[in-house]
Amino acid sequence: xxxxxxxxxxxxxxVLSQPFFSLAQKVVSLSQPEQEWLSQYNGHIRLxxxxxxxxxxxxxxxxxxxxxxAEYIQxxxxxxxLHFAIIRYGDWSSIIEAAQQNExxxxxxxxxxxxxxxxxxxxxxxxxxxxxxxxxxxxxxxLSIDDLSGMEVSVVKDYVWDEFIRTDYPELHIDYVTxxxxxxxxxxxxMSDAMVISMAAASYYIEKEGFTNLKVAxxxxxxxxxxxxxxxxxxxxLAIINKGIDKIRDREKxxxxxxxxxxxxxVGYWSKQLGYGLLIVLSIVLVVVIILxxxxxxxxxxxREKTKALQQEREELIEVNQQLVVARDKASESERLTKAFxxxxxxxxxxxxxxIIGFAQLIEMDQVKKEDRIHYAxxxxxxxxxxxxxxxxxxxxSKMESGIVKVMPSTFDVYALLRExxxxxxxxxxxxxxxxxxxxxxxxxxxxxxxxxxxxQQILNNIISNAIKxxxxxxxxxxxxxxxxxxxxxxxxxxxxxxxxxxxAIFEPFRQVKHRLYTESGAGLGxxxxxxxxxxxxxxxxxxxxxxxGTVFHVxxxxxxxxxxx
Numbered sequence: 001x002x003x004x005x006x007x008x009x010x011x012x013x014x015v016l017s018q019p020f021f022s023l024a025q026k027v028v029s030l031s032q033p034e035q036e037w038l039s040q041y042n043g044h045i046r047l048x049x050x051x052x053x054x055x056x057x058x059x060x061x062x063x064x065x066x067x068x069x070a071e072y073i074q075x076x077x078x079x080x081x082l083h084f085a086i087i088r089y090g091d092w093s094s095i096i097e098a099a100q101q102n103e104x105x106x107x108x109x110x111x112x113x114x115x116x117x118x119x120x121x122x123x124x125x126x127x128x129x130x131x132x133x134x135x136x137x138x139x140x141x142x143l144s145i146d147d148l149s150g151m152e153v154s155v156v157k158d159y160v161w162d163e164f165i166r167t168d169y170p171e172l173h174i175d176y177v178t179x180x181x182x183x184x185x186x187x188x189x190x191m192s193d194a195m196v197i198s199m200a201a202a203s204y205y206i207e208k209e210g211f212t213n214l215k216v217a218x219x220x221x222x223x224x225x226x227x228x229x230x231x232x233x234x235x236x237x238l239a240i241i242n243k244g245i246d247k248i249r250d251r252e253k254x255x256x257x258x259x260x261x262x263x264x265x266x267v268g269y270w271s272k273q274l275g276y277g278l279l280i281v282l283s284i285v286l287v288v289v290i291i292l293x294x295x296x297x298x299x300x301x302x303x304r305e306k307t308k309a310l311q312q313e314r315e316e317l318i319e320v321n322q323q324l325v326v327a328r329d330k331a332s333e334s335e336r337l338t339k340a341f342x343x344x345x346x347x348x349x350x351x352x353x354x355x356i357i358g359f360a361q362l363i364e365m366d367q368v369k370k371e372d373r374i375h376y377a378x379x380x381x382x383x384x385x386x387x388x389x390x391x392x393x394x395x396x397x398s399k400m401e402s403g404i405v406k407v408m409p410s411t412f413d414v415y416a417l418l419r420e421x422x423x424x425x426x427x428x429x430x431x432x433x434x435x436x437x438x439x440x441x442x443x444x445x446x447x448x449x450x451x452x453x454x455x456x457q458q459i460l461n462n463i464i465s466n467a468i469k470x471x472x473x474x475x476x477x478x479x480x481x482x483x484x485x486x487x488x489x490x491x492x493x494x495x496x497x498x499x500x501x502x503x504x505a506i507f508e509p510f511r512q513v514k515h516r517l518y519t520e521s522g523a524g525l526g527x528x529x530x531x532x533x534x535x536x537x538x539x540x541x542x543x544x545x546x547x548x549x550g551t552v553f554h555v556x557x558x559x560x561x562x563x564x565x566x
Contacts, residue, residue, distance in 0.1 A: 028080050028243040037236035038081065045237065047073065047084040047106040048095045052179035055204045055260040056109045056127065056226065059088065068260045069109035069226075072126055075252060076228075076244035082237075091178040093158045099231070106237075107229035111160035121232055123241045125225030126248070129198040131161050134187055134206075135217040143194070143218035148172055151193035154183035161196045164222050181205055182365065188214055189358055196220065200261060280357055356380045407536060412453045413446050414487060414559075418480045421460045425468070432468050435475035447482050450560040455533050456487075462526045463491045463553050471495030471550070487557045494550040498543060507531040507541070530555075 030038065049057040049065055057067035065073075065086050077083060084106060089095045098104040100119050112122045133143050141147075145165070149172065155162050157176040165172060175192050177183040180201050186192040188211050199216070206214055228245075230238045306323070313319050359376040422438040429436035460478075467476045474494030481488050498506055507527050534541045539557035 028240070028247055030080075030240060030243070034236050034240055037234075038240065041234075041237070042081070043083045043085065045082065045084050045105050046087050046103075047108055048087050048089050048098065048104040049108050050092045050095065050179075051088060051090065052181055053092070053109065053201065054180075054208070055200055056129075056198075063088075067109075068127060068256050071256050071259075072245075072248070073108050073228075075248050076241060079247040080240050080244040082240060082244070092156060093178070096158045099229070102231055102233075105231050105234065109226045110229040111224040111226055112229075113160055113163050115163060116229065119232060120229040121235065121238045123228040123230065123238060124245050125227045126245055126253075127226040129200055129224055129226065131164075131196050131220040131222040131224075132199045132202055132216045133218045133220065134184060134195045134197055134202050134214055135193065136187060136190070137213050137215050139215075139217050141217075145169060145172075145196070145220050147218075148194055152191075154186050154192040154195040156180055156183060156197075160224050161198075161222060165196065181209065184209070184211060184214060185358070185362065189362070204260075280353055283353060356384060407452045408454065409450050409452055409560075411448055411450050414449050414451075414456070414482065415440050415445055415447045415480065417453065417457065418460075418478065418489075421457065421464070422478055425461075425464050428465065429468050429476060432471070433473065434468060434471055436468075437475060437477045439477060439479045441481055448561075449482065449487065451487070451557065452537065455537060456557070459530050459533055459555055460489065462530045463489075463555070466526050467491050467493040467495065467551070467553070474550070482559075482561075485559055485561055487555075487559050489555040489557075491553045492550065493552075497545065497549060498551050506543070 049059070049067075049069065051059050053067070055067055057065070057069035060066045073084060087104070089098065089104075095104060095107065099107060107120065109127065110116065110120070110122070116122075133145070133148070135143065145168075148169075151173070152175050153165075153172055154175045154177050155165060156179060162174075162176075165174065175183075175186070177186065180195075180197050183192065183195045183197065184202070184205050187195050194217070199219075202216060205211065228241050230241065310323055313323060359380050363373050363376050418438065418440060422436065426436050464476065464478065471493045472495065476494075477490075477492040479488075479490040479492070507530070531541060534555060534557070537557050539555065541553070541555045543551055543553045545551065
């Protein structure tokens with residue numbers, strides 16, 4: 001019986017002692033001088049992390065120290081008994097300056113350089129990184145640092161890459177930024193041509209911030225090992241930290257890598273940028289829902305018409321079968337057009353919306369100058385106007401195709417309409433540096449016709465503004481004449497012209513001019529709307545080459561003559 005009691009007591013003692021044995025295995029053994037140093041300074045060791053050096057170290061939206069370096073620091077604290085006081089600076093340059101003045105005691109993630117060895121000691125390395133070159137996706141070839149000559153290259157000031165590049169490539173034009181995110185935004189918005197940054201940081205921010213127009217264009221020969229930097233006069237602290245690094249097990253290192261490398265950041269992380277991204281997604285979803293509603297209404301109207309036709313013609317089996325085949329083909333074409341419409345309009349809407357959000361983020365940055373804020377605000381206004389113009393064009397084209405727009409004839413002086421249009425469009429042509437001429441039979445002649453004045457005005461506005469838009473230099477001419485109750489309007493320009501293969505397709509929705517030397521923004525709806533209006537007015541529209549260069553648009557519309565005087 002006593003042996004049983006003794007066995008139970010020994011078992012209980014063994015179980016209760018396991019945590020202490022485990023703790024003893026985790027804590028390093030310190031020398032007497034190290035213990036004395038620790039008792040004097042522990043809790044007052046100032047560690048200043050880089051605030052925006054993800055995934056190595058950063059402060060999250062709640063001001064909490066995060067990243068791979070933060071987790072290594074926590075393990076070192078557990079294994080050595082050290083306790084660091086985390087202090088926060090605005091950027092890395094401020095941290096380096098403070099470390100030189102002994103106002104910062106420890107740098108959690110730092111690369112050893114000759115300059116830094118003058119005022120800091122470095123622990124055993126525990127992280128590695130290679131520098132890569134980030135550009136926009138339009139750059140096709142693989143780049144090296146030698147290829148960056150003549151480019152605007154963003155580099156974080158006082159990062160190790162800054163010191164390497166200044167030494168090896170002093171001729172490069174460097175745009176210094178305060179943190180990696182600012183530099184990547186500058187490249188994304190076209191304010192810089194490239195950025196030199198660590199591969200891990202580039203991958204992290206490209207995925208986290210949604211930089212879909214950025215890519216890794218090439219690698220550099222620069223690779224560094226990151227250590228913990230300690231002020232020169234504290235060798236005891238450096239020795240304690242090295243003992244802590246030695247105690248970190250391989251499976252602990254692997255767990256840290258799995259959490260932070262290959263973009264596996266915490267899904268609970270929240271930032272203003274993530275909020276902006278969510279706002280963009282919600283806006284796009286709302287626009288798509290509206291577009292789907294409009295197209296569903298149109299499809300429902302088509303289905304009702306076909307059902308009625310089939311009921312009236314069901315006695316003739318062959319004709320019914322033919323109608324079913326036609327209805328099937330039209331439904332397939334409607335589905336194809338709907339998909340094409342959604343693909344095109346989502347791109348056209350996303351472009352100005354991304355611009356608005358992107359420049360709003362730049363305005364939010366503290367380091368942006370006042371004149372830059374004003375410039376970004378003007379660009380945001382232009383983006384909003386472009387978005388509004390696209391939506392107006394969609395609504396107008398939808399009305400035309402749905403049959404909502406009806407011809408409202410009235411009696412008016414068509415030559416007076418041409419003169420008014422010429423006067424209204426003159427400032428737009430002057431702003432583009434073009435000559436805009438009006439040619440009618442007689443400058444003072446009057447010609448009263450009976451037709452829809454509003455729709456003819458819209459035809460004129462769309463064709464003339466299109467001619468001005470695609471005419472880099474030269475002139476635009478407006479010609480008008482009335483013969484045999486046919487109104488003929490011609491708009492000539494000296495612009496980029498239209499390829500023969502595009503002469504018919506240019507009147508299709510979302511079809512834009514492709515030219516190797518000239519690009520112009522727009523949703524490609526203006527000429528499609530003109531074609532719809534001309535069809536409603538039972539006229540025709542076509543174009544021909546304007547020799548030696550440019551294009552001539554012709555519109556021929558029937559009308560009822562009311563009165564003609566000179």
